[in-house]
Every structure is written in C-alpha cells, then in structure tokens.
Amino acid sequence: xxxxxxxxHRILIIDDEDDIREVAAxxxxxxxxxxxxxxxxxxxxxxxxxxxxxxxxxxxxxMPGMDGPSTFxxxxxxxHTAKIPVLLLTAKVQSSDQERFAQLGAEAVLSKPFDPxxxxxxxxxxxxxx
Amino acid sequence: MDQPPHVPFKDALGKLWSTFLPxxxxxxxxxxxxxxxxxxxxxxxxxxxxxxxxxxxxxxTLGTFGLKNGTDLARExxxxxxxxxxxxxxxxxxxxxxxxxxxxxxxxxxxxxxLSQ
Numbered sequence: 532x533x534x535x536x537x538x539x540h541r542i543l544i545i546d547d548e549d550d551i552r553e554v555a556a557x558x559x560x561x562x563x564x565x566x567x568x569x570x571x572x573x574x575x576x577x578x579x580x581x582x583x584x585x586x587x588x589x590x591x592x593x594m595p596g597m598d599g600p601s602t603f604x605x606x607x608x609x610x611h612t613a614k615i616p617v618l619l620l621t622a623k624v625q626s627s628d629q630e631r632f633a634q635l636g637a638e639a640v641l642s643k644p645f646d647p648x649x650x651x652x653x654x655x656x657x658x659x660x661x
Numbered sequence: 662m663d664q665p666p667h668v669p670f671k672d673a674l675g676k677l678w679s680t681f682l683p684x685x686x687x688x689x690x691x692x693x694x695x696x697x698x699x700x701x702x703x704x705x706x707x708x709x710x711x712x713x714x715x716x717x718x719x720x721x722t723l724g725t726f727g728l729k730n731g732t733d734l735a736r737e738x739x740x741x742x743x744x745x746x747x748x749x750x751x752x753x754x755x756x757x758x759x760x761x762x763x764x765x766x767x768x769x770x771x772x773x774x775x776l777s778q
Contacts, residue, residue, distance in 0.1 A: 550681040561670045622721030644724030
C-alpha cells in the first residue's frame with residue numbers, strides 16, 4: 532500500500548523570552564500539529580529562517596539587540612526569506628504601537644499574552660491554512 | 662477512559678510553568694526591589710528600567726499561563742514605570758501590584774484551574 536506523507540506546516544518562532552518561546556512551541560506542536568523551530572534573537576532568527584525555510588515566522592517585537600521590526604526588515608531584504616509570511620507578537624497594547632507595527636507589512640500583529648489553546652487556529656485563520 | 666485532548670497539553674504546560682516559575686519570581690522580585698527602593702528615594706535609572714522590563718515580560722506571560730489578572734496588574738505597573746504613558750508614578754500602588762502578582766504566581770495551581778481566569 533502506498534504511504535501518503537502528510538505535510539505539516541513549519542513555523543519558526545523568534546523570541547528572546549525562553550518561557551514564551553517554549554510555550555508557543557508546545558502550543559503549535561501539540562495543538563496545531565506543526566513542526567516548530569525556534570530562535571532566541573533576531574540575528575539567530577535570520578540564520579534559522581534562511582536555513583529552515585519555514586512556512587511562517589512568529590516574530591517577537593521587543594527583543595534586545597536586533598528587535599522585531601529590524602529583524603522583519605532584514606527578512607524582507609533576503610530573497611531566501613522575503614516571501615515567508617511573518618506574524619508579529621507583542622505585549623504592547625497602545626493603539627499607536629499596534630498601528631506602527633501593522634504598517635511594517637507583516638501578515639498580522641498578535642498580542643501577548645496569547646491563549647496557548649487557540650494560538651495555532653488563530654495563525655491558521657490569518658494565513659488561510661486548513 | 663481516554664483523556665480529553667487538552668489534558669495532556671495542560672500537563673505539559675504545567676511542567677513548563679514549574680520550569681519557568683523561578684524566572685517569573687525573579688521578575689517579580691526585580692519589580693518589587695525597584696518599587697521599594699523608589700519609595701526610599703534610592704532607586705537608580707537602571708533599576709527602574711529593569712523593573713519596567715520585568716513588568717513588560719510579566720504582562721506578556723502571565724495570561725498565557727492562565728493568570729489574566731496578573732497580566733492586567735503587570736500592564737498597569739509597566740505603564741506607571743513608562744515616562745511617556747501619561748500615568749503618574751504611584752509607589753504605594755506599585756508595591757500593592759508587585760505583592761499581589763507575587764501571591765498570584767506563588768499560589769497558581771495548574772491542577773485546579775483552567776488555562777484562563
């Protein structure tokens with residue numbers, strides 16, 4: 532009998548906070564059934580994105596060194612990562628911050644704290660994944 | 662009997678909570694230390710910046726582990742520590758907030774509570 536390989540979505544999570552990164556990874560793997568790679572900084576995220584070529588990137592806004600917006604701009608400059616959809620993740624709730632992040636051109640801006648039970652369905656809906 | 666699908670996930674999330682509890686308590690301590698120092702007029706700019714970062718981290722994390730009230734309090738603390746928020750610094754309120762968050766975090770029991778409060 533022919534085996535059919537079910538392709539799972541691949542997500543790269545870029546966040547400097549260990550707890551957020553691990554909870555998001557657990558959520559997307561366990562609830563979403565997706566394959567997850569992680570990076571703890573913007574520069575590490577750029578390298579992982581180019582090597583891992585994920586289907587989407589979940590990118591924290593506030594990170595030391597290269598922050599989320601800077602990382603996003605670098606992703607867009609690299610032809611290997613330019614077309615990967617990026618969802619920004621932020622704990623900033625001021626509408627001015629949210630608007631500023633939305634204008635960067637990311638697919639969406641997601642708020643922290645996120646609900647780990649619904650994070651994957653939220654992302655799937657935004658990206659049009661079944 | 663099969664477990665509901667979310668139970669194994671909740672167990673795994675509970676393990677992550679246990680893993681990161683020391684980090685969360687450290688953030689609460691940072692917030693509390695800066696607040697105590699500020700009421701004595703002895704806080705440095707670096708301490709205040711660290712407290713603001715700790716409040717920001719707590720705001721973004723606690724709700725994910727089911728402590729929405731903790732997120733709300735941490736947000737209030739972060740805004741009070743932000744010069745451009747328009748919210749006046751209130752040392753006594755910050756002390757209350759940090760004490761309350763500490764209690765919430767110390768008493769949070771995954772086995773009894775749902776993932777959102």
